[in-house]
Amino acid sequence: MEYKILSENLNEEKIKSLSPDERIILCNELRDKIISTVSKNGGHLASNLGVVELTVALLSVFDYKKDKIIWDVGHQSYSYKLLTGRFERFDSLRQEGGISGFPRISESPYDRLDTGHSSTSVSAAVGLARARDLKGEDNYVVAVIGDGSLNSGLAYEAINDIGQKKSRMLIILNDNEMSIDRNVGGLSKHLANIRVNSGYISAKHSTESFLKKEMPVLGKPIMKLMIAIKDWFRFIVYRKKPTIFEDLGLLYYGIVDGHDTEALIKNIDAVKDLSGPVLLHIVTRKGKGYKPAEDTPSDFHGVSGFDIATGKISSCGRSYTSVFGNKMIELSMKDKKIAVICAAMAQGTGLVDYSFKFPERFFDCGIAEEHCVTMAAGLALEGFKPVVAIYSTFIQRAYDEILHDICYMNLHVVFAMDRAGLVGNDGHTHHGLYDLNMFCSMPNMTVIAPRDYKSLQRALEYATGTVEGPCAIRYPRGSEEINTYSQDMSEPSSASDDYSDIIMPYTAYDKGNEYCIISIGTSFADGQKAASLLEEQGVLGKHVNLALVKPLDSKVLNDITSGIRYVFTLEEGITEGGAGTYISHLLSTDHEVTNIGVNDPVIRAASQARQKEIAAIDGRSVADRIIKTIKG
Numbered sequence: 001m002e003y004k005i006l007s008e009n010l011n012e013e014k015i016k017s018l019s020p021d022e023r024i025i026l027c028n029e030l031r032d033k034i035i036s037t038v039s040k041n042g043g044h045l046a047s048n049l050g051v052v053e054l055t056v057a058l059l060s061v062f063d064y065k066k067d068k069i070i071w072d073v074g075h076q077s078y079s080y081k082l083l084t085g086r087f088e089r090f091d092s093l094r095q096e097g098g099i100s101g102f103p104r105i106s107e108s109p110y111d112r113l114d115t116g117h118s119s120t121s122v123s124a125a126v127g128l129a130r131a132r133d134l135k136g137e138d139n140y141v142v143a144v145i146g147d148g149s150l151n152s153g154l155a156y157e158a159i160n161d162i163g164q165k166k167s168r169m170l171i172i173l174n175d176n177e178m179s180i181d182r183n184v185g186g187l188s189k190h191l192a193n194i195r196v197n198s199g200y201i202s203a204k205h206s207t208e209s210f211l212k213k214e215m216p217v218l219g220k221p222i223m224k225l226m227i228a229i230k231d232w233f234r235f236i237v238y239r240k241k242p243t244i245f246e247d248l249g250l251l252y253y254g255i256v257d258g259h260d261t262e263a264l265i266k267n268i269d270a271v272k273d274l275s276g277p278v279l280l281h282i283v284t285r286k287g288k289g290y291k292p293a294e295d296t297p298s299d300f301h302g303v304s305g306f307d308i309a310t311g312k313i314s315s316c317g318r319s320y321t322s323v324f325g326n327k328m329i330e331l332s333m334k335d336k337k338i339a340v341i342c343a344a345m346a347q348g349t350g351l352v353d354y355s356f357k358f359p360e361r362f363f364d365c366g367i368a369e370e371h372c373v374t375m376a377a378g379l380a381l382e383g384f385k386p387v388v389a390i391y392s393t394f395i396q397r398a399y400d401e402i403l404h405d406i407c408y409m410n411l412h413v414v415f416a417m418d419r420a421g422l423v424g425n426d427g428h429t430h431h432g433l434y435d436l437n438m439f440c441s442m443p444n445m446t447v448i449a450p451r452d453y454k455s456l457q458r459a460l461e462y463a464t465g466t467v468e469g470p471c472a473i474r475y476p477r478g479s480e481e482i483n484t485y486s487q488d489m490s491e492p493s494s495a496s497d498d499y500s501d502i503i504m505p506y507t508a509y510d511k512g513n514e515y516c517i518i519s520i521g522t523s524f525a526d527g528q529k530a531a532s533l534l535e536e537q538g539v540l541g542k543h544v545n546l547a548l549v550k551p552l553d554s555k556v557l558n559d560i561t562s563g564i565r566y567v568f569t570l571e572e573g574i575t576e577g578g579a580g581t582y583i584s585h586l587l588s589t590d591h592e593v594t595n596i597g598v599n600d601p602v603i604r605a606a607s608q609a610r611q612k613e614i615a616a617i618d619g620r621s622v623a624d625r626i627i628k629t630i631k632g
Contacts, residue, residue, distance in 0.1 A: 024261070038306075050287065071144050119150070119155040119367060123155075123158040142170045152368060169277050301347075323457065324349070324475070331464055332354070341375065342372070343366065345390070372388055396435075403442055424606070435472065436520070440549065442470075448462070476521075484506065505545065510543075516567045527570050568622070569595050571596070578597050
């Protein structure tokens with residue numbers, strides 16, 4: 001497609017000067033550029049197609065060089081990037097050395113906050129607005145947040161705060177009835193009721209405007225009495241106030257068609273100078289303008305690539321995610337005490353089929369990781385076996401609940417953490433590098449890092465059937481690299497019921513005593529590669545893999561490493577305070593222990609293999625590290 005308007009030269013002045021017809025052309029060109037780029041590079045498609053008109057409207061009203069626009073999560077900021085000086089670089093989206101799929105302050109002065117996790121926009125915007133007021137400046141502050149993100153407690157806290165001390169700012173509620181999966185909970189129902197009663201709300205604001213502006217002669221006391229009578233009548237008729245936002249002290253306006261650029265511009269321009277915080281409610285459709293994404297927006301939330309003509313999404317086939325989901329169905333068929341919890345990520349965690357198979361035992365709590373964990377505590381207290389399935393990068397948000405509400409009471413809750421380790425093109429805000437640090441330090445916690453599909457299945461059996469307290473299982477994004485079991489996955493497990501294949505270290509390579517590599521979980525593949533490379537250089541040692549990371553038997557570890565001076569731990573996690581540190585405390589002082597892991601967590605977009613190279617935890621880097629250490 002040849003672009004008539006969209007280009008690197010489209011600056012803020014040109015955007016503001018566009019005619020309505022030109023804005024329609026620009027929106028079409030933005031969609032074309034986003035679809036063509038994401039089809040090749042992968043990325044977040046549906047959410048970006050849904051906010052094209054909103055982005056054009058925002059930049060038609062505000063000055064992006066001066067005003068502060070915060071995109072919640074940030075996976076919908078592609079149009080914003082294209083219109084704020086990154087058109088020429090957009091083909092590098094989510095590639096090594098390219099632009100990020102999320103706002104990054106290191107990438108552009110117009111990205112006002114590093115985002116990637118949900119529900120941070122309003123809190124940050126409140127801080128920016130208050131800083132502006134303290135400095136005596138006059139710029140606008142805008143937070144764009146989705147209805148899914150609004151479910152999070154953090155967003156509630158921010159709205160509650162801004163309502164009591166009313167700094168001027170604009171919150172745009174982008175209501176598309178979805179986060180990643182369809183929204184759940186009371187707020188979602190409340191927004192649905194607002195959509196139904198939007199005509200009433202419009203009339204309400206017209207009435208208030210008439211009372212306040214057109215009848216000043218009545219005086220404030222009488223005017224307040226009339227508004228009170230109006231509110232009383234509203235309560236009698238509707239039995240409730242129309243929006244929670246007004247009760248919390250915000251000025252509510254809406255609903256506006258989020259795909260009508262001219263209506264958006266008109267409404268944004270009308271409310272931007274109102275004193276105090278304003279919430280403008282718009283309704284959009286995820287995937288707008290590309291039928292496959294409109295029909296199945298959750299499928300096109302995050303894709304690795306797709307065929308534009310057919311809408312067929314690239315797939316890696318079987319993955320750790322699908323193995324987890326299938327195993328949970330199998331286990332739940334046998335054990336009626338198992339219940340599964342997720343945080344608005346049924347599809348991402350492989351639980352869609354489970355949710356249909358066991359709807360009464362599947363709980364999607366929305367974007368509320370803290371609530372997921374403490375609710376699991378309640379289930380466990382009543383004898384159930386809750387499995388909390390949350391990405392590693394998101395489980396960080398529930399640290400205190402895990403420690404305080406689960407570990408201290410030694411409750412039997414299983415944490416299934418997908419996307420552990422390096423995740424590839426989404427970059428550093430989505431890496432799962434801290435779960436080993438977190439969970440290894442927690443009392444009563446069992447920590448398991450399966451090395452392949454079969455050990456993931458066995459770990460889930462062990463965690464739900466044998467472990468009595470809290471248990472964390474971490475596994476990576478994507479497919480297995482090495483299968484350490486002899487039988488096919490479809491065959492019944494031949495492992496013993498004592499789960500020694502999970503509990504005991506697995507010796508994969510044993511040809512000498514010059515070194516010992518102790519790898520954690522799926523770092524097994526890189527440990528094996530390192531051992532092979534070292535053998536080519538005449539350096540012979542030992543490679544042992546741990547699935548059970550905690551608790552560990554000090555005697556077993558020291559027996560395995562007996563007579564070996566140089567011991568190297570290898571993990572796809574943060575080095576400091578990680579599994580290697582935990583292991584080091586258990587080894588005797590006869591060993592010289594080197595912990596190999598990720599030292600710099602800010603590893604940006606690249607393939608997972610390349611990110612391992614950057615972090616120096618790939619097989620070749622590990623071999624080089626060992627040679628350098630033992631040869632001096």
